[in-house]
Amino acid sequence: MGLLDKRSTTASVSEVYADDDTQPALIFIPDISGFTKFVNEAGIQQSRTLIADLLEIIIEANILDMKLSEIQGDAVLFYRPGPPPSIQEVINQCKQIFLDFQNYLRIVERDRGSALGASLSSSNLTLKVVVHYGQLSVTLIREHVKLMGKDVIIAHRLLKNNIESDEYVLLSEGFLKTQTEEAIKQSFSNWTQLRSGSTQYEHLGEIRYKYAYLTPLRLLVTNHRSLDDRKKYPNIYAHSVTIKAPARFVLRIISNFRLKPSWVEGMTNVYYDTTKANRMGMAYKCNLNRGQIDIQTVQSFIGEDYIEYVEKIYNFRVFPNALLFFYLTVVDAQHTYLSIKFHYSRVLKNRFFYFYMRRRMILFLGKSLLNLKNLCEKMYAQNPH
Numbered sequence: 001m002g003l004l005d006k007r008s009t010t011a012s013v014s015e016v017y018a019d020d021d022t023q024p025a026l027i028f029i030p031d032i033s034g035f036t037k038f039v040n041e042a043g044i045q046q047s048r049t050l051i052a053d054l055l056e057i058i059i060e061a062n063i064l065d066m067k068l069s070e071i072q073g074d075a076v077l078f079y080r081p082g083p084p085p086s087i088q089e090v091i092n093q094c095k096q097i098f099l100d101f102q103n104y105l106r107i108v109e110r111d112r113g114s115a116l117g118a119s120l121s122s123s124n125l126t127l128k129v130v131v132h133y134g135q136l137s138v139t140l141i142r143e144h145v146k147l148m149g150k151d152v153i154i155a156h157r158l159l160k161n162n163i164e165s166d167e168y169v170l171l172s173e174g175f176l177k178t179q180t181e182e183a184i185k186q187s188f189s190n191w192t193q194l195r196s197g198s199t200q201y202e203h204l205g206e207i208r209y210k211y212a213y214l215t216p217l218r219l220l221v222t223n224h225r226s227l228d229d230r231k232k233y234p235n236i237y238a239h240s241v242t243i244k245a246p247a248r249f250v251l252r253i254i255s256n257f258r259l260k261p262s263w264v265e266g267m268t269n270v271y272y273d274t275t276k277a278n279r280m281g282m283a284y285k286c287n288l289n290r291g292q293i294d295i296q297t298v299q300s301f302i303g304e305d306y307i308e309y310v311e312k313i314y315n316f317r318v319f320p321n322a323l324l325f326f327y328l329t330v331v332d333a334q335h336t337y338l339s340i341k342f343h344y345s346r347v348l349k350n351r352f353f354y355f356y357m358r359r360r361m362i363l364f365l366g367k368s369l370l371n372l373k374n375l376c377e378k379m380y381a382q383n384p385h
Contacts, residue, residue, distance in 0.1 A: 022137045023138075024082065025079045025134070025136050026078075026090075027077075027130075027132040027136065028093070029129065032054060032125060033127065034125045035125070050108060053108075054104065056282070057104050057296070058100075058101065060283040061314070067079055067080060079136065083178075087171075087176075088183065088186070088187045091169070091187045100314075102217075102221045104299075105125060108299065128163075132175055133174045134154065135151055151174065154174070157201050157204060158207065158209065161197065162198075169211065171209060171210050188212055192214070194210050237344075238342070239369045240339040240369075242335055243336045245335075247307050247330045249379075249380055250372075251326075253372065254326055255300065257284050265367040270287075271286075282296065283296040294314050296314070298311065306327075310326070322344040325340070
């Protein structure tokens with residue numbers, strides 16, 4: 001059983017039977033709605049890179065420490081052996097994936113050509129998520145993990161249901177039985193309504209579940225066209241500087257993961273997959289001061305006189321769902337005006353705390369930007385090509 005981490009279980013949740021190799025596990029399947037229509041309308045050449053980026057974003061948004069089993073076309077199959085997470089943890093995971101997914105679409109729709117933008121607008125790409133809990137068996141087939149068992153089949157079948165929407169979270173009866181009524185009620189208060197449903201399946205009979213629309217979360221999706229509107233979007237920290245180096249040269253320094261510790265104040269180490277270093281959706285871990293955060297590249301738009309580079313910051317508890325924008329404007333052939341904007345969602349209401357953090361963040365951005373300016377000018381002077 002060396003494939004899986006050992007996790008403690010309790011008899012009240014489930015137990016592993018001695019005469020087989022099944023084990024209790026959470027089964028979590030995010031599925032891209034509108035996938036087929038989008039591919040047919042946009043064509044494989046335009047759609048394949050975007051779909052690959054979206055799947056990467058779904059995988060990197062995994063905050064429940066789930067294991068990736070496989071990618072099945074437009075769906076990602078996650079599982080987590082052991083006792084079930086709390087329903088609030090599951091809902092937080094759904095919110096994280098949905099917001100990361102929608103934020104990326106907003107950026108792409110604005111910055112990648114009119115043809116792709118038109119296809120995105122008409123395709124209505126979005127997400128639905130199926131959550132189930134039950135027994136499964138893990139099999140290794142030519143180094144690929146394959147999940148087997150009736151509960152795996154149930155989870156997959158639940159993707160086809162009677163819900164009249166394309167963006168929702170579906171919680172099976174198998175998962176809901178592991179949670180208390182009070183916890184279920186609290187997890188959906190103040191943002192959406194939990195509804196009851198069931199679907200009849202051949203060979204499986206009637207499967208009951210509850211579901212909630214994710215549509216209300218769209219209110220939290222960043223409107224990137226209005227980031228300069230401080231009255232509407234006050235949660236922004238910004239700094240700017242002029243650098244004596246061409247814009248594309250500055251972009252190469254900013255997007256080079258290996259060089260991050262050389263200019264980001266307090267960063268000591270960066271960990272990433274070198275085979276994916278230049279790909280959108282790529283994530284890397286950073287040791288920053290006394291902790292570690294995760295950063296994901298989500299967009300790089302290069303125009304003749306203007307460049308925009310965007311990174312998503314997560315596992316940063318103080319500023320969840322944060323985005324870091326780098327705006328590079330060509331001044332002339334040898335100078336670049338760089339503006340950095342850190343856009344975040346506020347989760348705490350303590351004004352004094354955010355006033356303190358604002359001062360620290362402004363100081364952090366200012367020092368990092370000065371370090372970046374000095375690094376770019378030094379490297380460009382050594383190799384002005």
